[in-house]
Amino acid sequence: MARMPGAKYRPVVNVRKNGCRAHRGLVLHVQAGNNSPFGWFNNPISQASSDFWVSKTGEVEQYVNTGVDYAWAQGGGNPFYASVETEGYPGEKLTDAQVKGVAKIYAWGHKEFGWPLAIVDSTTAQGLTYHGAGGSAWGGHTGCPGSLRKAQRKDIIAAAKKLLGSTPETNPKPAPSKYVPPAFPKGLSPNHAKPSAKPLQKALKATGWLANDVELSDNYGPRTQKAVAGFNKKHGLNDAGVSYDPAIGPNGWALLFTLAYG
Numbered sequence: 001m002a003r004m005p006g007a008k009y010r011p012v013v014n015v016r017k018n019g020c021r022a023h024r025g026l027v028l029h030v031q032a033g034n035n036s037p038f039g040w041f042n043n044p045i046s047q048a049s050s051d052f053w054v055s056k057t058g059e060v061e062q063y064v065n066t067g068v069d070y071a072w073a074q075g076g077g078n079p080f081y082a083s084v085e086t087e088g089y090p091g092e093k094l095t096d097a098q099v100k101g102v103a104k105i106y107a108w109g110h111k112e113f114g115w116p117l118a119i120v121d122s123t124t125a126q127g128l129t130y131h132g133a134g135g136s137a138w139g140g141h142t143g144c145p146g147s148l149r150k151a152q153r154k155d156i157i158a159a160a161k162k163l164l165g166s167t168p169e170t171n172p173k174p175a176p177s178k179y180v181p182p183a184f185p186k187g188l189s190p191n192h193a194k195p196s197a198k199p200l201q202k203a204l205k206a207t208g209w210l211a212n213d214v215e216l217s218d219n220y221g222p223r224t225q226k227a228v229a230g231f232n233k234k235h236g237l238n239d240a241g242v243s244y245d246p247a248i249g250p251n252g253w254a255l256l257f258t259l260a261y262g
């Protein structure tokens, strides 16, 4: 399930279940109308829908299970990008509240799917693109969302960066293939001091999971456990088979060190 917290979830019939093939980013659209398109998207006759809609007041509605199912917004681009409709017309700029609403979606997608905080005019590159970029393969909507809203994508990304400012790994570096993380120390586990938890704590600090003022200690204590649990949750790792797992396993160790030092 990938529902965005803060969005009003209103599932529609116009959806392709389990159709998603990639999480390349988000496609910006203009509604060319006002008021929620929910009724239209929930009508099989329209053959239309989108993942999200943002009102002029910044309200966000979500219509499909984003990242698993896809909406019918942009033809050949549907399996690869999520979509957002924005209330209003191509001749109107997005309101400040709308920019913020789309930014909230983008910040969520960045954390959920790894959408890069980048503007792209592309049908293949990862980032925030626009409907018209797809030409006829994406339905020939070359005027969507129009030059005014297209240009506001930089404001959307800037606002998304602001929203993400205090979260760890905001700008993870792609690891150079040369980097080899140190071997996982056998026996490393919560509430033990042997082997030392210090290298783990240093890597957690380097990635923003552990505050810099936490004193290094051989013991794998509660602060370290909490940081590891957050890291595991973000990356879907659970080495001990429980959620919020405070234990780090070999896979998590390798990923953490690569993010920290790669």
Ligand SMILES: [Zn+2]
Residues within 6 Å of the ligand: 028, 029, 030, 073, 131, 141, 144, 145
């Ligand atoms: Zn469009």
